[in-house]
Amino acid sequence: ETGVTQSPTHLIKTRGQQVTLRCSSQSGHNTVSWYQQALGQGPQFIFQYYREEENGRGNFPPRFSGLQFPNYSSELNVNALELDDSALYLCASSLTGSIKLFFGSGTQLSVL
Amino acid sequence: ELKVEQNPLFLSMQEGKNYTIYCNYSTTSDRLYWYRQDPGKSLESLFVLLSNGAVKQEGRLMASLDTKARLSTLHITAAVHDLSATYFCAVDPTQGGSEKLVFGKGTKLTVNP
Numbered sequence: 001e002t003g004v005t006q007s008p009t010h011l012i013k014t015r016g017q018q019v020t021l022r023c024s025s026q027s028g029h030n031t032v033s034w035y036q037q038a039l040g041q042g043p044q045f046i047f048q049y050y051r052e053e054e055n056g057r058g059n060f061p062p063r064f065s066g067l068q069f070p071n072y073s074s075e076l077n078v079n080a081l082e083l084d085d086s087a088l089y090l091c092a093s094s095l096t097g098s099i100k101l102f103f104g105s106g107t108q109l110s111v112l
Numbered sequence: 113e114l115k116v117e118q119n120p121l122f123l124s125m126q127e128g129k130n131y132t133i134y135c136n137y138s139t140t141s142d143r144l145y146w147y148r149q150d151p152g153k154s155l156e157s158l159f160v161l162l163s164n165g166a167v168k169q170e171g172r173l174m175a176s177l178d179t180k181a182r183l184s185t186l187h188i189t190a191a192v193h194d195l196s197a198t199y200f201c202a203v204d205p206t207q208g209g210s211e212k213l214v215f216g217k218g219t220k221l222t223v224n225p
């Protein structure tokens with residue numbers, strides 16, 4: 001158990017729809033990072049939030065957006081879903097300066 | 113742009129045998145992570161390596177880091193079936209750490225009886 005929870009665990013959407021994925025970080029962790037893991041691939045960094053501000057983004061378009069809240073929860077929003085957005089989405093929480101990341105169990109998103 | 117390459121990508125081995133997974137990365141880094149992932153599951157942290165020459169061991173797994181060669185290895189000793197999983201190395205590209213990891217493609221390990 002990492003103390004990081006994600007919801008929902010599975011989600012099915014159709015192309016063009018919008019989706020919100022949620023992550024609850026460990027208490028006190030001021031940094032949350034989101035990763036996309038396509039089938040058979042390693043996770044790819046989407047973006048990171050630190051103290052409720054975006055703190056770096058990977059090679060993902062603006063239709064991927066996020067929020068971080070004061071209660072250590074965060075959201076990943078994806079607009080105009082495409083088939084290639086089908087993947088496992090992982091959030092990882094950490095305390096800035098710490099070497100440890102704590103990954104949640106992930107949300108499996110299927111876009112039909 | 114930091115690139116992380118693992119090899120082999122697929123590894124089938126017999127119980128009791130030893131093998132090594134290699135992780136090469138293209139730019140300087142002072143943090144390297146190894147994770148295990150079971151099918152449909154999240155990432156389980158195995159090791160964090162922080163300095164040149166660092167070696168860490170846990171059970172049948174031992175990881176090492178050579179920052180000059182930009183190479184980390186994950187050595188498996190006397191493999192057992194329970195070690196079957198996909199193993200990822202990941203590199204933090206920022207000096208001092210940023211938690212914005214770049215992952216390799218993973219090595220899918222199958223241990224056969």
